[in-house]
Amino acid sequence: MKLTKGKIADLLDEPGCEHNHKKGQQGKNKACTQQAKPGAAQGGCAFDGASIALVPITDAAHLVHGPIACAGNSWGSRGSLSSGATTYKMGFTTDISENDIIFGGEKRLYKAIAQVIKRYHPPAIFVYSTCVTALIGDDLDAVCEAATQKFETPIIPVNSPGFVGSKNLGNRLAGESLLDYVVGTAEPEYTTPYDINLIGEYNIAGELWGVLPLFEKVGIRVLSKITGDATFEEIRYAHRAKLNVMICSKALINMGRKMEERYGIPYIEESFYGVEDMNRCLRNIAQKIGDEALQQRVETVIAEETVKLDEALAPYRNRLKDKKMVLYTGGVKSWSVMSAAHDLGMKVVATSTKKSTEEDKAKIKKLLGKDGIALAKGNAKELLKVIAKTKADMLVAGGRNQYTALKARIPFLDINQERHNPYAGYVGLIEMAKEFDRALHSPIWQQVRQPAPWEKVRSQKSEVRSQK
Amino acid sequence: MTTITRNKKSVAVNPLKQSPPLGAALAFLGLKGIVPLFHGSQGCTAFAKVLLVRHFREAIPLATTAMTEVTTILGGEENIEQAILTLVESAKPDLIGLLTTGLTETRGDDMDGILKSIRQRHPELDYLPIIYVSTPDYKGALQDGFAAAVNSIVATDYGTPVETFHGTSLQQVTILAGSMLAPGDVEEIKEIVSAFGLKPLVIPDLSGSVDGHLDDDYNSKTPGGTSLEQLQQLERSLFTIAIGESMRPAAETLKQKFGTNYQILPRLTGLSAVDQFLWLLAQIASYKNGTNDWQFNPQIPEKYQRQRRQLQDAILDTHFYLGGKKVSLALEPDLLYQTSWLLTEMGAEIHAAVTTTKSPSLKELPFDKVTIGDLEDLEDLALGSDLIITNSQGKRLAEKLNIPLYRMGYPIYDRLGNGSRCLVGYKGSMQFLFALGNIFIELGH
Numbered sequence: 001m002k003l004t005k006g007k008i009a010d011l012l013d014e015p016g017c018e019h020n021h022k023k024g025q026q027g028k029n030k031a032c033t034q035q036a037k038p039g040a041a042q043g044g045c046a047f048d049g050a051s052i053a054l055v056p057i058t059d060a061a062h063l064v065h066g067p068i069a070c071a072g073n074s075w076g077s078r079g080s081l082s083s084g085a086t087t088y089k090m091g092f093t094t095d096i097s098e099n100d101i102i103f104g105g106e107k108r109l110y111k112a113i114a115q116v117i118k119r120y121h122p123p124a125i126f127v128y129s130t131c132v133t134a135l136i137g138d139d140l141d142a143v144c145e146a147a148t149q150k151f152e153t154p155i156i157p158v159n160s161p162g163f164v165g166s167k168n169l170g171n172r173l174a175g176e177s178l179l180d181y182v183v184g185t186a187e188p189e190y191t192t193p194y195d196i197n198l199i200g201e202y203n204i205a206g207e208l209w210g211v212l213p214l215f216e217k218v219g220i221r222v223l224s225k226i227t228g229d230a231t232f233e234e235i236r237y238a239h240r241a242k243l244n245v246m247i248c249s250k251a252l253i254n255m256g257r258k259m260e261e262r263y264g265i266p267y268i269e270e271s272f273y274g275v276e277d278m279n280r281c282l283r284n285i286a287q288k289i290g291d292e293a294l295q296q297r298v299e300t301v302i303a304e305e306t307v308k309l310d311e312a313l314a315p316y317r318n319r320l321k322d323k324k325m326v327l328y329t330g331g332v333k334s335w336s337v338m339s340a341a342h343d344l345g346m347k348v349v350a351t352s353t354k355k356s357t358e359e360d361k362a363k364i365k366k367l368l369g370k371d372g373i374a375l376a377k378g379n380a381k382e383l384l385k386v387i388a389k390t391k392a393d394m395l396v397a398g399g400r401n402q403y404t405a406l407k408a409r410i411p412f413l414d415i416n417q418e419r420h421n422p423y424a425g426y427v428g429l430i431e432m433a434k435e436f437d438r439a440l441h442s443p444i445w446q447q448v449r450q451p452a453p454w455e456k457v458r459s460q461k462s463e464v465r466s467q468k
Numbered sequence: 469m470t471t472i473t474r475n476k477k478s479v480a481v482n483p484l485k486q487s488p489p490l491g492a493a494l495a496f497l498g499l500k501g502i503v504p505l506f507h508g509s510q511g512c513t514a515f516a517k518v519l520l521v522r523h524f525r526e527a528i529p530l531a532t533t534a535m536t537e538v539t540t541i542l543g544g545e546e547n548i549e550q551a552i553l554t555l556v557e558s559a560k561p562d563l564i565g566l567l568t569t570g571l572t573e574t575r576g577d578d579m580d581g582i583l584k585s586i587r588q589r590h591p592e593l594d595y596l597p598i599i600y601v602s603t604p605d606y607k608g609a610l611q612d613g614f615a616a617a618v619n620s621i622v623a624t625d626y627g628t629p630v631e632t633f634h635g636t637s638l639q640q641v642t643i644l645a646g647s648m649l650a651p652g653d654v655e656e657i658k659e660i661v662s663a664f665g666l667k668p669l670v671i672p673d674l675s676g677s678v679d680g681h682l683d684d685d686y687n688s689k690t691p692g693g694t695s696l697e698q699l700q701q702l703e704r705s706l707f708t709i710a711i712g713e714s715m716r717p718a719a720e721t722l723k724q725k726f727g728t729n730y731q732i733l734p735r736l737t738g739l740s741a742v743d744q745f746l747w748l749l750a751q752i753a754s755y756k757n758g759t760n761d762w763q764f765n766p767q768i769p770e771k772y773q774r775q776r777r778q779l780q781d782a783i784l785d786t787h788f789y790l791g792g793k794k795v796s797l798a799l800e801p802d803l804l805y806q807t808s809w810l811l812t813e814m815g816a817e818i819h820a821a822v823t824t825t826k827s828p829s830l831k832e833l834p835f836d837k838v839t840i841g842d843l844e845d846l847e848d849l850a851l852g853s854d855l856i857i858t859n860s861q862g863k864r865l866a867e868k869l870n871i872p873l874y875r876m877g878y879p880i881y882d883r884l885g886n887g888s889r890c891l892v893g894y895k896g897s898m899q900f901l902f903a904l905g906n907i908f909i910e911l912g913h
Contacts, residue, residue, distance in 0.1 A: 039554030045511025
């Protein structure tokens with residue numbers, strides 16, 4: 001895929017994304033084309049976004065063509081888990097030097113590909129361009145094409161230099177690479193009428209493993225996972241699924257829409273967080289692809305799981321009742337986690353609407369009630385103010401804000417990418433309840449808020465003297 | 469003399485190296501009230517931030533000029549200007565540490581010219597020192613970026629102090645603290661220097677900013693470290709002690725600028741290294757202010773005489789476990805130097821050594837061969853060793869080879885207390901030896 005201005009504009013204008021429609025009319029909303037503000041921006045770059053979307057493919061090698069910063073500062077630190085291969089946990093980079101910048105880095109890249117193949121024999125290599133190699137004009141596509149033929153291994157260019165845009169755009173660029181080079185290049189051994197793809201679920205902390213057994217139980221087959229705990233091979237035959245299920249993310253929406261165009265696969269957007277959403281997800285899938293028998297099985301499983309869940313959650317619901325949280329996360333999660341919190345009897349007193357679509361915002365409004373605060377923007381300072389104002393008991397946010405909360409002596413739960421606990425599905429909700437309980441009721445809070453004896457009011461009597 | 473080889477590969481597999489801008493940002497974080505500003509694309513800052521946050525388990529203030537494709541072609545002046553103005557408004561920093569990246573160095577922004585014209589347009593920022601350092605990602609490693617930033621810190625002019633010198637009669641000594649020193653190490657160094665009746669001016673002082681302490685307010689700039697006021701006092705120092713060979717250029721800069729003499733201590737772990745440090749301090753302390761001659765009566769505080777005996781005892785106790793052990797190391801040059809000398813002095817054998825970048829200290833290592841390479845090289849070389857010492861990224865290869873791992877360097881994701889661990893001085897050396905000895909006891913060696 002050649003990276004052209006037109007291509008990027010297309011991705012930013014992605015018609016599947018509601019960000020691009022103002023209420024009731026077609027037209028660009030600024031959300032996607034917004035530029036990062038110097039001095040204030042805190043997010044990742046397009047290369048970061050592309051890595052997030054593709055690195056979870058466990059058996060592929062991910063080779064970064066650029067100077068050491070891009071891979072050296074980041075490799076091996078992603079939270080996606082694998083049930084098989086671990087190649088994706090390795091860091092590969094051309095680590096270009098000043099010489100490569102002067103004379104061009106294409107030769108070095110070609111040799112790097114050869115060396116990776118010779119030693120590690122991956123089924124495919126994803127090759128990422130970066131700012132510097134894009135700037136000096138290395139022709140990634142040409143090198144990858146030559147290497148693909150020479151080594152008879154798919155070498156896939158991912159044109160995602162950091163400076164073209166945000167993490168979100170990077171996700172979509174990654175999706176384009178999958179569409180152009182991977183999906184549709186192989187056939188599955190067999191197909192069933194109940195084959196679906198999961199798109200945009202990265203198996204962070206092994207979340208997928210809390211949900212897959214449910215699909216199995218009702219008779220839905222997950223044909224391709226895009227890309228959490230995926231093998232390269234399964235993505236190649238993703239075009240044979242009957243339905244694409246987009247999970248908790250607009251990030252790869254271009255894949256859903258283009259696979260509908262190219263292969264006639266419809267797509268739905270679902271979430272795995274909380275009872276309501278998990279139920280709805282199973283029901284919607286059953287309704288889209290299933291017969292009555294499947295729908296019946298879904299209802300049976302939902303009934304069973306709900307009973308089990310109520311029993312497991314009972315003690316937590318007591319302890320969590322009416323506890324107040326401020327939620328600060330992106331997009332869909334701002335309401336999906338809210339519905340999970342409501343399942344547990346907790347109150348969300350404020351939530352972010354920063355990356356939410358109009359549809360998301362409507363849902364948020366409904367869930368927040370009239371006293372809830374919708375945060376359109378937020379930095380650490382802003383968040384602390386809101387917490388103080390609402391007298392919230394805890395902050396639920398991404399890892400970036402962990403120390404904002406902890407340093408202010410406020411209980412915290414990590415809900416984003418770097419989290420260590422799986423919260424998806426019914427079992428995930430139990431896990432989430434446990435973590436909320438642990439965070440809120442830890443004996444440490446009193447200690448870290450307690451002043452030293454010498455910091456207490458001076459007027460108090462000396463304990464030493466009063467004993468005399 | 470040690471032979472330095474460079475692997476001939478075109479690909480780095482499981483890189484050991486981090487980028488120079490990350491090192492420069494880390495050095496800047498040792499100054500009080502600063503925000504390090506990366507002149508590059510957003511990701512340059514985001515990756516560095518994630519790494520440092522996870523290592524120190526702290527909020528780390530880092531900012532970006534957020535360069536895009538278009539601004540890269542047009543030049544970064546506007547972005548730098550806007551970033552500085554935004555930071556001044558939002559974080560109210562005492563200092564800004566501006567560093568370049570691979571992107572803007574490849575593009576070739578004329579930084580001196582840009583800063584000059586920003587200064588002209590904004591006289592209201594005259595109070596605000598902007599420390600600038602050039603750190604292309606494609607040249608060197610973390611240690612190089614750190615050293616370059618320290619050199620820029622001491623080379624920058626901070627004007628004469630507004631207040632009169634309110635220090636006591638204590639003699640001030642500049643300590644240049646190299647990238648091998650963690651916040652806990654710096655804390656110990658300050659305590660030692662103070663015990664000699666000297667006033668330490670540490671650059672950079674990570675022990676005040678990323679040491680892991682709970683403040684009363686939220687910080688959008690560093691809460692501690694070397695203050696601007698201290699930087700203005702630099703020329704008053706009697707002597708410079710540079711810890712780590714990579715601090716030599718900065719020590720030389722201070723000598724050129726203020727005529728301050730210096731000594732390089734390439735390491736601060738192990739009996740003889742600490743002896744040398746204390747002896748030097750004792751000599752400086754015995755220099756009486758006002759008179760021009762040395763009253764040569766160096767005194768070592770009782771406390772350290774006792775600690776020295778404790779370290780000697782610890783050396784006796786641990787030599788059973790470390791003697792003859794084969795250790796493989798993958799560390800930055802200064803840290804490699806410090807650690808390999810200590811191990812050699814304990815009777816251990818350096819089985820293999822990998823490092824990140826060129827450095828004069830590599831020629832003086834206590835073994836024959838060192839490779840500038842990556843963790844794949846370490847994996848190939850470490851087979852048959854009893855212990856591996858490298859950062860957290862070595863975990864998978866250590867498991868694969870079934871060799872215990874001691875974590876050192878950046879990043880360390882899977883151990884607590886990276887802000888307070890101390891491995892220097894008599895006490896720190898002792899703790900280090902015990903930690904290594906305990907690994908072998910656990911294994912039943």
